[in-house]
Amino acid sequence: MGTESSKRKSWLQEYRWFLLLEGVLASSIFFVDLSLELGVAGGVLYVILVLVALWARQKRYIWGAAMLGTILTVLGYWLSPPGGEVWKVMVNRIISILVIWGTAFLCYLFKINEGALEEAHDKLADQLSDLAKKDAELGLINKQLEKTVVERTHKLQATNLFLGQEVRKNVQGKRELENAHQRLTTIVNAAGVGVYGLDLEGKTTFCNPSGATMLGYDVEEMVGKNQHELTHHSRPDGSPYPKEECFVYSAFTTGASYRVGDEVFWRKDGTCFQVAYISAPIFEDGALAGAVVTFQDISAQKKIEEERETLLSNLEHMNAELRSFAHVVSHDLKEPLRGITFNSKWLLQDFGETLGKEGKEYLGRLNHDAERMYHLINDLLQFAEVGNVQELSVPVQSGSLVEAVVKSLLPTEGIEIEIQPPMPEVVYPPIRLKQIFQNLVINGVRHSGKQKVKVVVSCEDAGQFWRFQVWDNGQGIHSRHFDRIFEMFQSLDRHKSPDSTGIGLALVKKIVEQNGGKVEVESEFGEFACFSFTVPKKL
């Protein structure tokens, strides 16, 4: 509507000028016509009006112009001054009118054509613009399409890339799977144990070479056969072993693993061997799919175990025998010894005078040796018993124990035995601890060689141990003897009293080591000697 009104407006503007022009032209021609003689076809000039009307858009102006020209021609006829021949004038005027109307008609046709042309032109323009629009649209669509294509291409490329990766992964995965499979097969085949797999019916699905060899079969002979019937059919004594009781089968039925160490497998040649096997169920996708059994020939192992058992029991026997031997020996040796001692004493008592001085000396030495032998036997028995007899460790107050030991030694004048506090509580067999201190303190006193004997017993904290020390101010021990003195029958006692058997320190060493400690000696020849031993702290 807008365009129409604007069209109208512009047309109106045009209309003004056009009408003005027509007016001017019409007036001019009219005057010209009037000024001319009637006979002249002045009316033909009104064709100009018609022609000018071409300029107007609408065809009505042509008719309008033609009408006006006609009217003015006629008017010119009426108004022109008379002259000429009537018929000439009439023909003139008619010719003029015909020309006007002919021109009008032609102009009309022209206009129609023009209109049609315009229409066609418009239509074409429309179509062209349509086309252009369509073109533009197409262009847009094309662009869109291109964009979409590009997008799609990108997507496709990306997908391609992704797929490519996936394929590669797949390939790699397959390869890895193959490798893993390969490795597994290699391992299973190389293993020193037998491995075989069973399906749900108990038939062998695979077996590794070791297993087949152990059973005396070829792998092919085993695959597909019922494994229990082939190699696990009987117990060691030959009695049949029903499938239902078999632990390998249980792996199927219960889905649990079983470890068995006391059954036998039967070889192809009919012999059997002791096995230890583990049967475990196999699951595929959550469902029981079979079982795998790994087994080992443990006959050698069993034999070793049996031998070990025998050895141990033999050892036990021997130990027991030794214990009773030591006992019996010491007892049986002591008896005649007592006989010797007593009788020689009685001899001395009852017949001493008759024997005389030398006789008494003989008897004295006889007695001395007999006494010595008695102590030796006792100490030997003690030594043998240490570690062989079960000894109970109890908490012992070392301080009071040493005090008791010292008291029992009845130290005389000139012998000073000092106990330095603190003396800790230890966990030890009390009799043994007493023996240790007895031996060490007596040693300290005996080997003094000095006028004033001083023995000091002390204890120091050595981390995980207590270290007890028995120090004496005696003549000391030369370092070259340090190792030997702990051996049996080594005595550095010059005076050799009967109860100096030479076993004392060996006994101490044995007791200490039996109870998780160590003995040591420190000495400076002529100055002092210090024996120390460790006792582990019990938590």
Add this chain to the structure above:
Amino acid sequence: MRRSGSPLLIVEDNETDIMCLKKAFEKSGIGKAIVTASNGEEALAYLKGDSPEQGTRIPNLILLDLNMPIMNGFEFLAAVKSDARLKAIPVVVLTSSTSSMDMSASYANSVAGYIEKPMDPEEYLNIVQVLDKYWSLSYLPTIN
């Protein structure tokens, strides 16, 4: 049950020990008659008597050694304690064994005492005096 006049029965195979005891009894002034048996079998035979008419002999005290041939102290003890007539006789074990197991076994067999033989003959005097104190050996006949 106590018969005066019954000697002391010493069951012991070691002659030195027997002599020791005899001397000790003499020296201590107790001086009792002593009958010895050198093993369990002999001792049992003595106790059971020579003939059924004579009946069993019941000493007031038996000193028993443990280690003897043929029938040792434990076997003798078992035999005596299972005999109704004999089981009331007090038995004191006098042994050279230092084993605590022997001691427990002896007491388990209802002995009245357990003494370890000393190494010093003089010690025997003490033993004899103790025996006298606890078991009134005065009822035993003296040695003439």
